[in-house]
Amino acid sequence: MAIDIxxxxxxxxxxxxxxxxxxxxxxxxxxxxxxxxxxxxxxDRKKEAFYTELSILLSAGVDIRSTLEMxxxxxxxxxxxxxxxxxxxxxxxxxTLSEALKExxxxxxxxxxxxxxxxxxxxxxxxxxxxxxxxxxxxxxRRQITGALTYPMxxxxxxxxxxxxxxxxIVPMFSDVFKRFGGELPYITALIVKVSTVFSDYFYLLLILxxxxxxxxxxxxxxxxxxxxxxxxxxxLPLIGEIIRKIYLARFCHSMTLLIGAKIPIIRALGLVKxxxxxxxxxxxxxxxxxDIMQGVPLNQAMAKFGIFPRRxxxxxxxxxxxxxxEQFFDKIAKQYSDEVEHQTGLISSMIEPFMIxxxxxxxxxxxxxxxxxxxxxSTTF
Numbered sequence: 025m026a027i028d029i030x031x032x033x034x035x036x037x038x039x040x041x042x043x044x045x046x047x048x049x050x051x052x053x054x055x056x057x058x059x060x061x062x063x064x065x066x067x068d069r070k071k072e073a074f075y076t077e078l079s080i081l082l083s084a085g086v087d088i089r090s091t092l093e094m095x096x097x098x099x100x101x102x103x104x105x106x107x108x109x110x111x112x113x114x115x116x117x118x119x120t121l122s123e124a125l126k127e128x129x130x131x132x133x134x135x136x137x138x139x140x141x142x143x144x145x146x147x148x149x150x151x152x153x154x155x156x157x158x159x160x161x162x163x164x165x166r167r168q169i170t171g172a173l174t175y176p177m178x179x180x181x182x183x184x185x186x187x188x189x190x191x192x193x194i195v196p197m198f199s200d201v202f203k204r205f206g207g208e209l210p211y212i213t214a215l216i217v218k219v220s221t222v223f224s225d226y227f228y229l230l231l232i233l234x235x236x237x238x239x240x241x242x243x244x245x246x247x248x249x250x251x252x253x254x255x256x257x258x259x260x261l262p263l264i265g266e267i268i269r270k271i272y273l274a275r276f277c278h279s280m281t282l283l284i285g286a287k288i289p290i291i292r293a294l295g296l297v298k299x300x301x302x303x304x305x306x307x308x309x310x311x312x313x314x315x316d317i318m319q320g321v322p323l324n325q326a327m328a329k330f331g332i333f334p335r336r337x338x339x340x341x342x343x344x345x346x347x348x349x350x351e352q353f354f355d356k357i358a359k360q361y362s363d364e365v366e367h368q369t370g371l372i373s374s375m376i377e378p379f380m381i382x383x384x385x386x387x388x389x390x391x392x393x394x395x396x397x398x399x400x401x402x403s404t405t406f
Contacts, residue, residue: 066130068159068166070104076156083149088115121148134279134300141286154282161278161362165271168366172373179380186384190391192227195220198395209398216394248304255304267368270361272303273337277358284351291317305332323350 066074074095081091092112099105107128114124122139125131135155142151199217202209209217223230244250259265279300283293291314298310309330316326324342327333337357344353 066104066107068163071131071135072156072159072163074108074156075152075159079149079152079156082152088121132300134283134296137288137292137296138282138286141288145287147286151282151286154285158278158282161358162275165274165362165365168369169267169271172369172376175373176376176380179377179384183380183384183387187387187391188223190388191216191220191223195391195395196224202398210394212390213394213398216391251304252308259305263368263372267365267372269332270365270368272301272306273333274358274361274365276301276306277337277354277361281351281354281358284354290323290350305330309333 077095078091081094082088086094089112092108092115096105096108096112099108107130110128111121111124114127115121119127120140120143122136122143125139126133126136138151138155139148142148195216199220202213202217241250245254258268261268276297279297280293283296284290288296294310294314294317298307301307309327309332312329313323313326316329317323322342322345324338324345327341328335328338340353340357341350344350
């Protein structure tokens with residue numbers, strides 16, 4: 025397969041010596057580079073296709089050079105084609121696949137270390153397949169959330185558009201008519217007219233506030249305090265919060281399945297997963313879990329100290345540790361949470377759609393009744 029295993033082990037020993045000479049922050053600096061907000065990381069969809077195709081071709085007996093040439097030739101984007109060509113050139117020059125990916129700075133340490141262990145243990149194709157499955161599930165979960173929220177968001181935007189049009193154009197027209205007739209307006213009509221007046225007077229201020237809020241969120245989204253507060257607020261949202269929680273737990277469990285299956289020590293596995301999850305409650309918990317494990321605390325007990333991990337999950341992992349089958353238990357939990365997310369997103373979508381339609385109908389109906397009520401009173405007076 026054009027990969028010299030002895031060379032890989034030699035390089036691994038050299039790297040271990042270098043790691044002892046460097047501070048531990050060097051690895052974190054590399055990881056941060058991969059996950060920077062404006063970084064050049066490859067998109068999940070392309071990673072999924074790359075790993076899946078690579079595993080299929082290598083399993084079929086195609087040499088790695090021909091495989092990478094084929095993948096590079098399939099790319100419509102010139103930058104992506106050049107990326108895979110560079111990887112091929114590095115492999116031909118004597119680098120391992122994991123080293124070639126690392127040198128591009130477009131792949132995470134999670135992928136690099138997984139592939140490195142796969143090369144050392146002779147399970148490269150297995151690791152490649154599992155990486156492809158990881159990104160496939162990640163993309164699927166994202167599509168489920170997007171699909172569940174797309175229609176409700178369209179209805180919501182349409183609703184606010186209709187309300188904006190009525191408050192800014194229809195209500196002022198009726199307001200002018202009411203002023204000509206004089207007299208006291210019904211309470212609901214007076215309230216709607218007042219809301220319309222305030223909305224018209226402060227519309228641009230409202231836009232400025234919304235734009236300012238958007239800019240603030242965009243600029244502060246990497247801030248630790250903002251991420252902590254934001255994650256806490258998201259988790260408290262009805263239904264949505266629980267789905268978000270299960271999505272990240274499923275990713276965590278699937279990542280642990282992959283890394284443990286590749287024979288990566290659990291301490292290193294937790295450190296790599298921390299860089300991949302991107303969810304504050306899990307990120308902040310993992311370093312403390314690592315410390316507890318180094319002091320002899322079982323994994324399930326260390327995880328049980330944090331509310332983000334459900335008792336059911338830690339209970340299953342306890343059994344997995346006792347029977348020495350953590351990989352299988354992580355895999356089962358990941359599948360369970362993925363199935364629950366799929367079911368709940370479909371349920372939310374079916375619930376939100378009629379609710380949004382009823383919401384739009386009620387708002388528009390109240391405004392119309394408020395506008396026509398004085399006219400009905402005038403018709404009964406004369």
